[in-house]
Amino acid sequence: MEQTFQSAYQEEEQRLNATIAEIDKQLDRLRGIEVYTGHDFTEQVLEAGREEKRQSLAKSLTAPYFGRLDFQGDRDKTPKPLYIGKIGVDHEEVGDQPMVIDWRAPIASVFYSFTGGDDPAAYEAPEGTIEGLVYLKRNLVIRKQILERVSDTYDRNSDQPAVSDEFLVYRLGENKDNKLRDIVSTIQAEQDKIIRAAKNTALIIQGVAGSGKTTVALHRLAYLLYQYKEQVTAEKMIIFAPNHMFLDYISDVLPELGVGDIQQNTFADWALKLLDLGLPLADASETLDYWFESEGGMPEVNDEVPGRFKGSIGFMNMIRSCLESMEGASVPEADFMPWEGAVLKRSMILHWFNEEYKPYPLAKRKERVMARIHRWVEMELKKSPSAAALKERKKKASQREKSYAGKWPKYEPLVLYKQMFKALKLQAGWPEELLEGIPDGVLKSTQKDLKKDVIREEDLPALLYIHYLLNDISSEQRFDHIVIDEAQDFSPFQVAVLDLFVKGHSFTILGDLSQGIHAYKGVHDWEELSSLFAAKQTAYFALTRSYRSTMEIIEFANRILEKGVNSDLLAVPVFRSGNPVRMIPYGGQAQKRLEDLRQGMHKLSSGEYRTVAILTRNLKDANELYEQLLPDVPELHLIDGKKQAYEGGLSVLPVYLSKGLEFDAVIVADADPQHYGASAWDAKLMYVGCTRALHELWLMHEGPVPEYLQNMHEDIAATGW
Ligand SMILES: Nc1ncnc2c1ncn2[C@@H]1O[C@H](COP(=O)(O)OP(=O)(O)OP(=O)(O)O)[C@@H](O)[C@H]1O
Numbered sequence: 001m002e003q004t005f006q007s008a009y010q011e012e013e014q015r016l017n018a019t020i021a022e023i024d025k026q027l028d029r030l031r032g033i034e035v036y037t038g039h040d041f042t043e044q045v046l047e048a049g050r051e052e053k054r055q056s057l058a059k060s061l062t063a064p065y066f067g068r069l070d071f072q073g074d075r076d077k078t079p080k081p082l083y084i085g086k087i088g089v090d091h092e093e094v095g096d097q098p099m100v101i102d103w104r105a106p107i108a109s110v111f112y113s114f115t116g117g118d119d120p121a122a123y124e125a126p127e128g129t130i131e132g133l134v135y136l137k138r139n140l141v142i143r144k145q146i147l148e149r150v151s152d153t154y155d156r157n158s159d160q161p162a163v164s165d166e167f168l169v170y171r172l173g174e175n176k177d178n179k180l181r182d183i184v185s186t187i188q189a190e191q192d193k194i195i196r197a198a199k200n201t202a203l204i205i206q207g208v209a210g211s212g213k214t215t216v217a218l219h220r221l222a223y224l225l226y227q228y229k230e231q232v233t234a235e236k237m238i239i240f241a242p243n244h245m246f247l248d249y250i251s252d253v254l255p256e257l258g259v260g261d262i263q264q265n266t267f268a269d270w271a272l273k274l275l276d277l278g279l280p281l282a283d284a285s286e287t288l289d290y291w292f293e294s295e296g297g298m299p300e301v302n303d304e305v306p307g308r309f310k311g312s313i314g315f316m317n318m319i320r321s322c323l324e325s326m327e328g329a330s331v332p333e334a335d336f337m338p339w340e341g342a343v344l345k346r347s348m349i350l351h352w353f354n355e356e357y358k359p360y361p362l363a364k365r366k367e368r369v370m371a372r373i374h375r376w377v378e379m380e381l382k383k384s385p386s387a388a389a390l391k392e393r394k395k396k397a398s399q400r401e402k403s404y405a406g407k408w409p410k411y412e413p414l415v416l417y418k419q420m421f422k423a424l425k426l427q428a429g430w431p432e433e434l435l436e437g438i439p440d441g442v443l444k445s446t447q448k449d450l451k452k453d454v455i456r457e458e459d460l461p462a463l464l465y466i467h468y469l470l471n472d473i474s475s476e477q478r479f480d481h482i483v484i485d486e487a488q489d490f491s492p493f494q495v496a497v498l499d500l501f502v503k504g505h506s507f508t509i510l511g512d513l514s515q516g517i518h519a520y521k522g523v524h525d526w527e528e529l530s531s532l533f534a535a536k537q538t539a540y541f542a543l544t545r546s547y548r549s550t551m552e553i554i555e556f557a558n559r560i561l562e563k564g565v566n567s568d569l570l571a572v573p574v575f576r577s578g579n580p581v582r583m584i585p586y587g588g589q590a591q592k593r594l595e596d597l598r599q600g601m602h603k604l605s606s607g608e609y610r611t612v613a614i615l616t617r618n619l620k621d622a623n624e625l626y627e628q629l630l631p632d633v634p635e636l637h638l639i640d641g642k643k644q645a646y647e648g649g650l651s652v653l654p655v656y657l658s659k660g661l662e663f664d665a666v667i668v669a670d671a672d673p674q675h676y677g678a679s680a681w682d683a684k685l686m687y688v689g690c691t692r693a694l695h696e697l698w699l700m701h702e703g704p705v706p707e708y709l710q711n712m713h714e715d716i717a718a719t720g721w
Pocket of ligand 1: 168171172181182183186187188191207208209210211212213214215216512515547548659660661662691
């Protein structure tokens with residue numbers, strides 16, 4: 001066995017050296033060509049191509065590939081070794097098989113989908129399905145041109161059993177810094193299916209915590225750009241994520257995959273820019289305070305709370321009906337008279353508005369009608385009897401055109417939205433009965449807000465929809481693809497509006513209902529989103545394996561789901577064992593809590609862990625703890641929702657802000673019933689907190705713990721330090 005390994009290592013080392021030499025040669029040749037800076041367009045295009053090649057070759061030079069697949073397709077006589085890398089590299093001689101195959105190429109899918117066994121494997125090539133046999137699947141770790149590790153996950157000629165998870169476990173055991181990384185060398189078959197799913201589908205992915213949802217979505221974008229080169233561009237793809245710190249946390253993955261220029265934003269910031277309201281959004285901390293910091297736990301959530309109601313399709317329909325009813329009341333009541341004696345009948349204006357320009361959206365129809373009126377005025381002016389009369393009429397007409405335009409409703413989203421909520425002082429003829437369905441609480445709080453020009457995040461879908469109904473958007477303005485991460489916090493109305501802004505329902509929508517801690521605005525069931533699309537436009541995937549945490553942490557978190565949330569969306573761990581989860585009672589008095597938390601953080605961070613976090617139940621506690629710990633732990637960071645970047649190292653943050661992030665070690669502070677009640681929502685918060693830990697999870701508490709943390713099996717949890 002040792003000998004086989006030695007020879008495999010030597011073989012791979014030789015091959016690596018040969019590959020590096022070839023890449024070097026190609027790079028030298030390209031660098032030897034003088035950079036073109038002239039004005040000839042064809043030459044400029046050629047130069048851009050050379051520059052792109054220089055950059056990609058330079059990138060692949062440090063680690064040209066990560067995997068080898070020996071595959072014999074049904075048309076091959078012998079198995080061919082295929083080397084798979086982040087970037088494909090061709091031989092210089094045209095016609096040869098590539099030296100390194102891009103991980104996104106069709107044949108590379110076999111590397112990911114093949115999980116062992118003697119059965120043939122297959123992949124979809126442009127010319128149809130190709131079947132064949134896999135002889136070898138090998139992982140190679142190359143760092144700075146040095147071959148560090150050779151690990152076979154399948155060898156048809158060996159009598160040893162396949163060890164398919166060994167390499168994955170090795171990768172998962174690594175410690176994390178402050179950024180999410182790519183996973184091209186260990187993409188799992190279930191993830192690969194999502195990455196390579198067809199473009200024009202609204203994919204909805206329910207994935208347990210740590211199942212790689214965010215990571216998979218980013219790889220999918222890279223795949224779509226490769227596979228649909230002719231149809232999509234990076235600039236027209238967008239990722240929506242919950243906040244800017246999270247965006248910073250994921251910001252390295254796409255560049256690592258050689259992809260740039262994809263838009264990454266929060267829904268709120270994107271919407272505000274598009275709407276150009278000239279107003280900032282009300283501070284979200286008010287809403288968060290209300291839901292997360294209220295004494296006595298979370299207030300009751302039902303479909304009448306503002307977030308749920310204003311995120312509903314019912315509200316969307318209400319807005320459409322209001323706008324439709326406004327159509328009839330658009331054209332001012334009187335005829336248009338540019339000067340005494342000249343009359344443009346209202347019936348003619350109505351005809352233009354209702355017939356000729358009907359296909360246009362409202363704001364455009366008004367624009368067109370006003371332009372038509374102007375043209376009519378010009379024709380009439382030509383009939384003026386004298387130069388003096390012409391001058392006089394021109395002046396009058398210009399004033400009256402302006403005042404006539406002022407009599408039309410103002411086609412601006414915020415103006416109309418405000419009018420809609422004013423309801424009782426109907427200006428544009430909103431039918432009152434349409435507004436009857438608005439819950440009283442929503443009506444009153446929104447009226448109060450709008451009076452003071454306060455716009456909240458939950459108002460944005462409605463404003464965007466009104467903007468769309470007024471102006472429409474052209475095909476060029478539409479996105480080629482939209483990714484929604486943490487989609488359980490999105491409302492159906494948000495997704496329905498985004499559907500108007502994307503071509504072909506091309507969505508990747510990912511989330512985890514078990515982490516639905518923003519239930520006051522998000523969906524409670526994926527049906528709420530899948531029902532927005534026709535059955536053939538949507539597909540549902542479930543990711544159940546969790547890659548982030550050790551088996552002990554996953555089993556512990558599963559028990560919380562079972563007992564506290566009553567959910568069956570349990571995670572299946574990868575076989576990676578670590579220490580039991582620790583349940584540590586504080587040593588009694590109040591100052592002992594602080595001392596124990598400080599000591600806990602010190603213990604966890606003095607070893608090999610690079611990122612350690614203390615999660616508190618709310619922001620107030622995080623602020624306090626940060627102030628108290630800072631003198632002893634000057635390198636501590638406070639994550640309070642205002643941060644733009646996640647700095648890694650040691651952090652303290654409220655548990656609801658930890659969603660999406662991960663840390664080598666986590667301490668959940670105050671894991672007691674005073675801080676975490678018995679409700680499913682409290683259990684979800686606890687679940688989110690526990691699933692942030694990769695290797696080590698400690699829960700520190702005063703007195704007894706909530707019921708869903710009790711009676712854990714001793715293999716999973718231990719008590720005390
Ligand atoms: N196939 C894989 N190979 C190696 N690491 C993986 C793989 N899939 C996921 N991971 C790792 O698992 C961790 C969790 O991934 P990610 O954050 O994308 O999951 P998630 O489902 O979005 O999590 P959550 O919902 O809990 O925020 C990351 O460290 C990621 O690198």
